[in-house]
Amino acid sequence: MAKIETTYRDALRLALTEAMQADDNVIIMGEEVGRYGGAYGVTKGLIDEFGEDRVIDTPISEAAIVGAAVGAGMAGLRPVAELMYVDFIGMTMDQLANQAAKIRYMFGGQIGVPMVLRTQGGTGRSAGAQHSQSLEAYVMHTPGLRLAMPSTVDDAYHLLRQALKQPDPVVFIEHKGLYTMKGTLDTDAEPAGWGKARVMREGADIVIVSYSRQLHHALAAAEILARENGIQAAVIDLRTLNPLDFDTIRPLVEQAGRAMVVSEGAMTSGVAAELAARITEECFDFLEDPVVRVAGEDIPISVSPLLEKHSVPTPEFISDAVRMMLK
Amino acid sequence: MIDANNEAAGKNSLLADFYREMRRVRTFEERVGELFVRGQSAGSMLHLSIGEESAAVGICANMRDGDTFTTHHRGHGIFLARGADPARMMAEIAGKEAGYCHGKGGSMHIADMGLGHLGANAIVGGGIPAVVGAGLAARNRKTNAVSFAFFGDGATGQGILYESMNMAALWKLPVMFVCINNQYGMGTRIDQATANPNLHERAEAFGLAARTVDGLDVEDVNEAAAELIAGARAGQPAFLVIDCYRFFGHARKDKSPYRDETEEAEGRLKDPVIRARDKLISSGMMSEADLDAWDAEIATEMDATIDFSIAEKEPQLSSMYRDVYAPGEPEPEPVRTRLERVLARE
Ligand SMILES: Cc1ncc(C[n+]2csc(CCOP(=O)(O)OP(=O)(O)O)c2C)c(N)n1
Ligand SMILES: [Mg+2]
Numbered sequence A: 001m002a003k004i005e006t007t008y009r010d011a012l013r014l015a016l017t018e019a020m021q022a023d024d025n026v027i028i029m030g031e032e033v034g035r036y037g038g039a040y041g042v043t044k045g046l047i048d049e050f051g052e053d054r055v056i057d058t059p060i061s062e063a064a065i066v067g068a069a070v071g072a073g074m075a076g077l078r079p080v081a082e083l084m085y086v087d088f089i090g091m092t093m094d095q096l097a098n099q100a101a102k103i104r105y106m107f108g109g110q111i112g113v114p115m116v117l118r119t120q121g122g123t124g125r126s127a128g129a130q131h132s133q134s135l136e137a138y139v140m141h142t143p144g145l146r147l148a149m150p151s152t153v154d155d156a157y158h159l160l161r162q163a164l165k166q167p168d169p170v171v172f173i174e175h176k177g178l179y180t181m182k183g184t185l186d187t188d189a190e191p192a193g194w195g196k197a198r199v200m201r202e203g204a205d206i207v208i209v210s211y212s213r214q215l216h217h218a219l220a221a222a223e224i225l226a227r228e229n230g231i232q233a234a235v236i237d238l239r240t241l242n243p244l245d246f247d248t249i250r251p252l253v254e255q256a257g258r259a260m261v262v263s264e265g266a267m268t269s270g271v272a273a274e275l276a277a278r279i280t281e282e283c284f285d286f287l288e289d290p291v292v293r294v295a296g297e298d299i300p301i302s303v304s305p306l307l308e309k310h311s312v313p314t315p316e317f318i319s320d321a322v323r324m325m326l327k
Numbered sequence B: 001m002i003d004a005n006n007e008a009a010g011k012n013s014l015l016a017d018f019y020r021e022m023r024r025v026r027t028f029e030e031r032v033g034e035l036f037v038r039g040q041s042a043g044s045m046l047h048l049s050i051g052e053e054s055a056a057v058g059i060c061a062n063m064r065d066g067d068t069f070t071t072h073h074r075g076h077g078i079f080l081a082r083g084a085d086p087a088r089m090m091a092e093i094a095g096k097e098a099g100y101c102h103g104k105g106g107s108m109h110i111a112d113m114g115l116g117h118l119g120a121n122a123i124v125g126g127g128i129p130a131v132v133g134a135g136l137a138a139r140n141r142k143t144n145a146v147s148f149a150f151f152g153d154g155a156t157g158q159g160i161l162y163e164s165m166n167m168a169a170l171w172k173l174p175v176m177f178v179c180i181n182n183q184y185g186m187g188t189r190i191d192q193a194t195a196n197p198n199l200h201e202r203a204e205a206f207g208l209a210a211r212t213v214d215g216l217d218v219e220d221v222n223e224a225a226a227e228l229i230a231g232a233r234a235g236q237p238a239f240l241v242i243d244c245y246r247f248f249g250h251a252r253k254d255k256s257p258y259r260d261e262t263e264e265a266e267g268r269l270k271d272p273v274i275r276a277r278d279k280l281i282s283s284g285m286m287s288e289a290d291l292d293a294w295d296a297e298i299a300t301e302m303d304a305t306i307d308f309s310i311a312e313k314e315p316q317l318s319s320m321y322r323d324v325y326a327p328g329e330p331e332p333e334p335v336r337t338r339l340e341r342v343l344a345r346e
Helices: A008-022 A046-050 A062-074 A086-100 A136-140 A153-163 A212-229 A246-256 A271-286 A305-309 A315-326 B011-037 B053-060 B076-081 B086-093 B128-141 B153-157 B159-170 B200-206 B218-233 B261-267 B272-282 B288-311 B317-321 B335-343
Strands: A003-007 A026-030 A055-057 A078-083 A116-121 A146-148 A170-175 A182-186 A198-201 A206-210 A233-237 A240-242 A259-266 A292-296 B068-071 B117-120 B147-152 B175-181 B209-214 B238-243
Touching: A003 A008, A008 A026, A008 A046, A008 A153, A008 A182, A026 A062, A046 A055, A062 A078, A062 A086, A078 A086, A086 A116, A086 A136, A116 A153, A136 A146, A136 A170, A136 A240, A136 A259, A136 A271, A146 A153, A153 A170, A153 A182, A170 A212, A198 A212, A198 A246, A206 A212, A206 A246, A206 A315, A212 A233, A212 A259, A212 A315, A233 A246, A246 A259, A246 A271, A259 A271, A259 A315, A271 A292, A292 A315, A292 B335, A305 B317, A315 B335, B011 B053, B011 B076, B011 B086, B011 B218, B011 B272, B011 B288, B053 B076, B053 B147, B053 B175, B053 B218, B053 B238, B053 B272, B068 B076, B068 B128, B076 B086, B086 B288, B117 B128, B128 B147, B128 B159, B128 B175, B147 B153, B153 B175, B159 B175, B159 B200, B175 B218, B200 B209, B200 B238, B209 B218, B218 B238, B218 B272, B272 B288
Parallel strands: A026 A055, A026 A078, A078 A116, A116 A170, A146 A170, A206 A233, A206 A259, A259 A292, B068 B117, B068 B147, B147 B175, B175 B238, B209 B238
Antiparallel strands: A003 A182, A146 A240, A198 A233
């Protein structure tokens, strides 16, 4: 197939299709994933190709969907459960955190739970307080769960293929604002490895660490800074939050002496907080400034498009924050 | 707002009141659709209750002052029938400061404690257990109030419904579960989501008084509601399924490709508004001209809600940090303020 121009949404679907063609044990289950084709269209048409036994429309029963995926994974299938919005993760948290995440360890390594929980989060659609959150920190705080958050079309495909090969449960969080994003996908190219971050932009003045949609805001901010202030910012896409690739971050931060973490999730006890602490611990002797978090406000998301937009980092805000650091 | 128990209201005028209220609900929902088409709604997650008017009106007519309720994401009609100001509702749907929740909630989260509306919910099943708590409050504080949970057939997939029903029955709480069965949860027809679509049987198994009523005729809904609610007020919690049809797509953008036109045409024949209108005319209670005049009046009322919501202001940015915690408590520090503080240098 090699290189194709496609979208984030279609790249995800391609990854699912190929995985299902390659392995009969791969199944998809969730609300509206079959006949409807997925609330965001990711699984469109898959039921026609793979049938109702492998693309399973469920009742609105999130806890049991995730729990059934846990059991299916233990019993020999490779389930991909879909949670329509990451905001519903609370309803599944026992199955995810007490079951999926604990089973390998608690049972002394006898068995793992090879499942993928696909979901999507983030702001951008005026979807209100219960449909706009960024809850990756809940997952990252739970040992035993892997966590992938693709930001590019290429990774929508490659990271999902890789997630489907993991021996342990993977929570795979897409961003609702990225589904229509276009890009080039090279299915044959050797992808960046699972658990490896990617340097998206070089720059000697500061390192901006980000992931998911905020990566694009960080890149846009870096462009603004280069153009308007001659500031060169390196930008790193984490790709997976567990495993966390600190080896890619460390040398760049040691060189630049300044680091910022950008995340859409609420600032307090969020992913950015963890990364800022880690950078501070590991690179302390090289830092010229405190490591700065630019993250979601510590508030719920409003339906008002105006309030929503300013509840999470914008490219302008990120570039302002860098200027504040470097002044 | 109708009070079906008001002795002054004779049976005839009650049907007329029901018609008028159902027409208001329908017209309001049509205007919500228009707000979206005009690009003035906050987002597209707008769930219209067209086809479900008898549920909203038939139940709310039997509520009393002090009663409380929660609704699902398709709750505009219920709140309107309980006496909401449609202009403030529309402003909320447009994400404006003048809305019921100051633009923070939106279509799926309208609430008004003054009218006993404990909140609309975008989590399927999310509002159900609160009525158990409200029922406990009514019992312990001896308020004689009933608490109502409105939800769709899809919510019967959620375990929390069964936990809540069990508690309500166990503790004999003044609670009423209202399941609006519009046959679909998004693209999934009820028989594709459950092996036993006789939903009220589940409630019976828990010891609730349970029935299914055809939503075509608002008088039937009113009658069933009156009986069950009287029981609930006396400590026999109840469950009422109202059978109806979701006339349009799940949300404003859904064109319902998963069901065919014949089915939709048939489903839309189950029209409680037209049914009430026909009854009023055929029984000679009201003339077509009278009803047309009402419809026109209502259209004017609802047109004004669009103008109002468009003209109103966006919320102020500074309001973003308000109401995370109680008034008087410190607001969360804005990220920008914190950065400026941390990075301040001589
Ligand atoms: C916990 C949860 N799961 C899934 C959804 C997505 N969703 C919103 S409405 C809906 C269908 C609900 O169907 P039903 O309860 O019958 O209500 P209706 O839309 O028919 O009024 C779904 C699946 C959600 N909002 N919350
Ligand atoms: Mg329904």
